[in-house]
Amino acid sequence: MSSLPLLGVAIPTATLETLQDFVLAENRDLEIQDFVDGDLLNGDWKSVADRTRNLLTGYTGRLGIHGPFWGLSIANPDADMRALNRQKHLQGIEVCDYLGATQMVIHSPYTTWSYNNLDNAPERKEYTRLLENCHDTMDAVVKRAEDCGVTMVIENIEDIDPDIRCALADSFNSPAMAVSIDTGHAHYAHGTNGAAPVDYYVRRAGDRLQHVHLQDAEGFADRHWAIGEGTIRWAAVFRALAEIESNPRLILELRDKAGILPSVAYLEALGLAR
Template identity: 70%
Template sequence: MTELPLLGAAMSFRDLPGLQDFILTENRDLELQDFIEATVLEGGWKPLADKVRRLLAGYTGRLGIHGPFWGLNIATPDPDIRAVVTRRMLQGLEVCEYLGATQMVIHSPYTTWDFNNLDNFADRAAYDRVLQNCQATLAEPVRRASDIGVTMVVENIEDKDPDIRRILADSFNSPAMAVSIDTGHSHYAHGSTGAPPVDYYVRRAGNRLEHIHLQDADGHADRHWCIGEGTIHWPQVFRALGELTSNPRLILELRDKSDILRSAAYLNRLGLAR
């Protein structure tokens, strides 16, 4: 990277009025987090989307949404549950198409239990079953995403193995599937389950990384603290990001949205981002 990378942010439409200048002045990447709930997706989401459109008048940045995830496992082996998960993913993509969003975050199916147990079975059979279940769940959504120009990025949740989501994304052989990293989730896995540090996750994702949630944490829980309040080694994270050519969206995902500007200022003072 020849200049400091430009930060974006994740927020609800309710937070957007107070952060319009931050987002719109430089057309920063924006991730909307209003469309994760089944009640929203089933209850008539277009009026909400229209409010977002009005708030983003003139915006030309890269827009994304966080897709639905509560209670949804993309690797479920149950065909009845799978049908619900598939429908929710398609509903999220419908929102993307309506808003002109080009990215949707979905959650990894891999657990800490998986890390310790998938190798219990011969010939990687358990690994293959997870991939097959994900492909059955996401086959139609991936085709739809490809048709409308959306990339679904798979975010680490409990993932202890930094390679496993890249392998999952690659198994679809489609540009509509890529990798996301949440720095706080990686740091939790590092501190609490013995996973590698955050910068290793970045390097192992390589140019399949197209999205990153930036949050600070203590390695014990999913804190979503202001950048600088936790123990993540940010210079190393941004050094690894600087080796990529995939231009991932750098999304500040903080519990307190008033910390977005403070976090951006902190990273700017360190000479890491703007």
């Protein structure tokens, strides 16, 4: 058996129907994408989940979902909006519980504006207020996730500072809150906003890191290209991943799902993953 890291995939249930053999043959880590849709969460989401479970008969890999995020910020300053955010994230945990999923991706609240302004007040008031808003939104969700054996992983979106969402995860003092890295988002922050390169994000997360979205980009936009189409330094990224012991799920999250198998082949040819 190869010692190379085993790659997983982020796909909707409809695509699982075509990649079922690829996933099941080695019980690859899997992230189901359907449940980002607020309308689905408010409707008959169980029919989609039942189809997912049927397609995964016999599966013993690590299953997760991408949680709801469209139009949501867990740091929203409006109490009514935080209540809605809380409800949506609780719906995501309900899906996890029904599916037997053990991980849910959520989005970082930090923006490019945050990077320049959170400390732009006496006693770091803006930083503290944002953190308090996150806890008001998510404390109940974290408790529910703990009860269900689910870990939420905070994905970098606009984050320029690789440490700030690590500190946010730590502030919950819970195994239900950890860290994710999206390689394309980090590369965008590096190329457009002067952030550190992707491998630095990995090292700064360290063993908080339990999930990685693998996608390629050129550093200007959120491309979700197949691996090899952009300019990310993949050897450096996988060297950094080899230094940590948390065994994060390495999830290919590509816009064009036809690029999944070629991406696996590309990384395998480089001797980085399979």
